[in-house]
Amino acid sequence: MGGGGTAPPLEVDRLTVDYGTHRAVSDLSLEVRPSEIYGLLGSNGAGKSSTIKVIVGIVRPTSGTARVFGDDAVGDGIRAKESLGYVPETALLYEALTPREFLEFVAGVRHLDREAASERLRTYAAAFRLDEELEEPIATLSNGTRQKVLVIAALLHSPRLLVLDEPLNSLDPRSVRIVKELLLRFVRSGDRGVLLSTHTMEVAEELCDRVGILDRGRLLAEGTLEELRTRAVGGDASLEEVFLRLTRQDEGLSEVVASLDGP
Amino acid sequence: MGWKDAARLADVAFAEVALQATYAFRQGNTVPATGGKLLVRRSRQRVTQSKALVAGLLGFLVLGSALLLQRSVSGTELIVPVPVQAGLYQAGVLTGLIGLEVALLWWTGLQALPTFLSSSAVGVLETLPVDRSTLRQVAVLLYLRLFDLPAVVVLVATPLFVGLALGPAAGLATVPASTSAVIFALALSLVTGRFFVRRVQGARGGGGSTVARWAYLVLWLLPAFGLLAFITASPPFFRALGTLANPHLAPTAEALVGVYPLALALLPPLASGGATAFHTPWTVPLIGLAAGTFYAALAAYAAVWLYYSVAEAGSVPTAATAPGRPSRFDLRPQRPIWAVLTKDLRLASRTPGYAFLILLPVLDAVALGLVSYAGAAGPSAARVIALGAVSTAALLATFFGPAFFALEVIAQSYGRTLPLTTRSMALGKVALVAGIYLVAGGTVLAISALRVAAPLLFAAFVVAELPAVVAAGLIELTILFRWARRHGLPVTNLYAGTWNVILVAIPGVIVAGAPLVTLVLVGLGGMAVVSILELALAGFLALGRGAT
Numbered sequence: 001m002g003g004g005g006t007a008p009p010l011e012v013d014r015l016t017v018d019y020g021t022h023r024a025v026s027d028l029s030l031e032v033r034p035s036e037i038y039g040l041l042g043s044n045g046a047g048k049s050s051t052i053k054v055i056v057g058i059v060r061p062t063s064g065t066a067r068v069f070g071d072d073a074v075g076d077g078i079r080a081k082e083s084l085g086y087v088p089e090t091a092l093l094y095e096a097l098t099p100r101e102f103l104e105f106v107a108g109v110r111h112l113d114r115e116a117a118s119e120r121l122r123t124y125a126a127a128f129r130l131d132e133e134l135e136e137p138i139a140t141l142s143n144g145t146r147q148k149v150l151v152i153a154a155l156l157h158s159p160r161l162l163v164l165d166e167p168l169n170s171l172d173p174r175s176v177r178i179v180k181e182l183l184l185r186f187v188r189s190g191d192r193g194v195l196l197s198t199h200t201m202e203v204a205e206e207l208c209d210r211v212g213i214l215d216r217g218r219l220l221a222e223g224t225l226e227e228l229r230t231r232a233v234g235g236d237a238s239l240e241e242v243f244l245r246l247t248r249q250d251e252g253l254s255e256v257v258a259s260l261d262g263p
Numbered sequence: 264m265g266w267k268d269a270a271r272l273a274d275v276a277f278a279e280v281a282l283q284a285t286y287a288f289r290q291g292n293t294v295p296a297t298g299g300k301l302l303v304r305r306s307r308q309r310v311t312q313s314k315a316l317v318a319g320l321l322g323f324l325v326l327g328s329a330l331l332l333q334r335s336v337s338g339t340e341l342i343v344p345v346p347v348q349a350g351l352y353q354a355g356v357l358t359g360l361i362g363l364e365v366a367l368l369w370w371t372g373l374q375a376l377p378t379f380l381s382s383s384a385v386g387v388l389e390t391l392p393v394d395r396s397t398l399r400q401v402a403v404l405l406y407l408r409l410f411d412l413p414a415v416v417v418l419v420a421t422p423l424f425v426g427l428a429l430g431p432a433a434g435l436a437t438v439p440a441s442t443s444a445v446i447f448a449l450a451l452s453l454v455t456g457r458f459f460v461r462r463v464q465g466a467r468g469g470g471g472s473t474v475a476r477w478a479y480l481v482l483w484l485l486p487a488f489g490l491l492a493f494i495t496a497s498p499p500f501f502r503a504l505g506t507l508a509n510p511h512l513a514p515t516a517e518a519l520v521g522v523y524p525l526a527l528a529l530l531p532p533l534a535s536g537g538a539t540a541f542h543t544p545w546t547v548p549l550i551g552l553a554a555g556t557f558y559a560a561l562a563a564y565a566a567v568w569l570y571y572s573v574a575e576a577g578s579v580p581t582a583a584t585a586p587g588r589p590s591r592f593d594l595r596p597q598r599p600i601w602a603v604l605t606k607d608l609r610l611a612s613r614t615p616g617y618a619f620l621i622l623l624p625v626l627d628a629v630a631l632g633l634v635s636y637a638g639a640a641g642p643s644a645a646r647v648i649a650l651g652a653v654s655t656a657a658l659l660a661t662f663f664g665p666a667f668f669a670l671e672v673i674a675q676s677y678g679r680t681l682p683l684t685t686r687s688m689a690l691g692k693v694a695l696v697a698g699i700y701l702v703a704g705g706t707v708l709a710i711s712a713l714r715v716a717a718p719l720l721f722a723a724f725v726v727a728e729l730p731a732v733v734a735a736g737l738i739e740l741t742i743l744f745r746w747a748r749r750h751g752l753p754v755t756n757l758y759a760g761t762w763n764v765i766l767v768a769i770p771g772v773i774v775a776g777a778p779l780v781t782l783v784l785v786g787l788g789g790m791a792v793v794s795i796l797e798l799a800l801a802g803f804l805a806l807g808r809g810a811t
Binding site (some may be wrong): 034056057058059070076078079081082083084085086088092093094096097099101103104105106107108109110111114117118121125130132133134137150165 | 590592593594595596597598599601602603605606609610611613615673676677679680681682683684685687796
């Protein structure tokens with residue numbers, strides 16, 4: 001089963017992830033709808049990366065399911081992996097390969113056509129100004145350049161679901177702008193979806209149609225920014241204020257800030 | 264801060280090196296769902312186990328050499344094809360032992376250096392308020408920890424067992440040779456490690472550059488084939504030693520005793536029996552002593568150089584060639600099995616530990632193939648040597664099969680997100696093992712075709728063994744994938760996972776070896792039947808319904 005035209009880009013149902021005795025994600029359910037950028041927000045250790053690792057097949061959950069366009073992502077997940085493109089938080093790649101060698105490997109595993117893959121590489125490499133770095137070993141590249149290579153690898157096969165874990169962290173402002181534009185265009189064409197994990201509220205505010213707020217492995221709140229504002233504080237509060245209020249991290253915050261001496 | 268503080272810091276830094284050597288988190292392996300403390304403890308255990316195995320092998324070599332040293336002159340004919348004077352024979356055996364010790368320690372360094380250099384264990388300390396002198400001490404202590412158990416065996420067991428075999432004076436006289444072996448091996452490891460980081464790891468992609476990288480790797484891996492070189496070269500070496508007893512010795516023959524480690528290996532027989540042990544012209548021991556003094560001075564210089572260079576090596580940045588040449592944008596995607604194979608070959612071309620595993624069976628085949636061509640007495644003898652060369656290549660390729668699995672640990676946290684089936688990955692790895700065997704077997708065939716008796720029959724033998732090599736690879740990969748499914752990716756790199764490699768390689772070597780035994784017992788037809796049956800069975804187990 002799976003791959004059906006009516007299935008949403010991503011369904012996560014009652015997902016629980018344990019690392020030994022530590023519960024990283026607890027009974028989490030969420031859905032990324034067609035043509036939607038869904039933002040996953042949370043503090044450090046809230047369970048965002050663990051959730052994403054289950055969806056992309058790195059971590060096996062303790063219980064629960066994750067489906068990509070109806071295909072199970074938890075088992076061997078090959079069909080689910082064919083549909084998604086993934087940009088991890090840390091650019092740990094095959095250090096000894098050059099970006100072109102790495103992308104050639106990815107294109108091979110994804111059964112891509114030579115002409116189409118080369119054309120996409122040409123387009124994205126020009127956009128990210130990677131004219132000279134494609135033949136250098138990844139070990140010698142800056143974090144930002146590695147991140148650009150990962151973005152290209154994620155887009156090379158025209159995925160239907162993009163899963164991005166803090167994708168803008170190391171990028172320069174020009175590349176950030178390009179990635180943002182790419183994401184907006186990506187969801188506008190067809191029934192594709194994006195799951196974007198971030199703790200940068202401005203990014204979520206700018207890009208996401210809906211956001212889910214994770215706190216200690218649980219989904220605390222979910223909805224459009226307007227819905228969350230109404231629920232948390234009312235008025236036109238920023239997403240940062242909404243987030244702090246919902247996760248109760250605003251309690252005593254002003255005292256903590258006031259108590260800090262200058263460095 | 265003094266050595267005590269340095270030792271404390273080195274202990275902390277070593278935990279990081281052991282962790283990265285075992286789990287390669289900095290290279291993108293996924294973090295297991297186990298407590299951090301357990302991972303640290305386990306990584307230390309794994310590294311210690313692997314070092315203990317190398318130390319055990321060294322101890323075995325030392326013991327074997329001591330037994331050889333006790334043989335009388337007439338008894339040496341079992342080992343040596345020509346009669347050699349007792350002193351020269353003993354020096355010859357010690358030369359082999361010291362050569363092997365340098366080779367094995369250097370080999371350990373080759374496996375450990377990339378992790379040491381990429382762990383940034385020393386570089387991290389540079390950002391802390393630690394003075395330069397302490398930093399140097401930390402780096403030296405940390406570097407010594409990479410080799411500790413094997414190095415202690417060389418330093419202690421070699422003089423001890425030589426002393427037991429030839430007397431206390433000889434044991435004491437072995438100290439310069441064994442100490443120099445450790446220092447030279449450590450220095451060579453550092454030199455080649457730095458060379459790797461600067462010239463190989465940072466080399467650009469592209470066809471010409473790839474060929475140049477492999478050529479570099481062959482060049483600096485070549486001296487590490489000490490065992491092979493000794494086995495291959497020992498008959499002519501002992502023949503050359505035999506000529507040293509000639510009173511009308513040519514100066515070129517006398518110069519032989521100036522070569523390392525023979526010059527230092529002359530000291531123990533000199534100490535136990537004096538110059539009379541040699542029955543050679545008086546100039547021979549004299550040249551040996553002069554050269555020995557030079558090597559002792561060189562070792563002292565190398566020790567000082569090591570002290571000042573290790574800290575810098577720990578923070579050597581990977582030097583990229585200056586960008587400027589425009590990149591190529593054309594991608595040539597291959598089918599997944601070939602994509603895995605190509606990726607592994609490309610990774611190995613910039614990773615000396617893995618390049619070594621690919622090159623060893625091939626260079627072994629080249630060396631023995633050349634011996635079968637040039638050194639054999641006749642076509643039948645040539646065929647026996649050539650058969651031995653191909654069999655060795657088959658067994659070596661199979662033995663190292665599990666170590667290629669360690670490449671999957673690299674970037675595992677990304678690799679697992681790709682739609683790559685276990686079947687494609689397994690077949691890609693098996694293709695690598697089979698490819699190594701075919702290149703090695705083909706090389707022997709090409710070199711010795713004109714010399715061996717019945718070359719077509721020999722070619723049939725090379726082909727008949729191939730299914731067994733593929734079967735062995737499949738069996739090993741099946742074990743590893745099942746292991747990975749239950750317990751996570753097993754550690755199979757040779758610095759931290761030697762024990763795992765050996766455990767998994769045993770059934771593989773048995774499968775690859777069975778047709779070779781059948782060849783001896785039944786003949787070529789029986790060998791082919793066994794080989795094909797093994798492939799059918801392994802194929803069913805590894806690739807049959809539900810197997811992957």
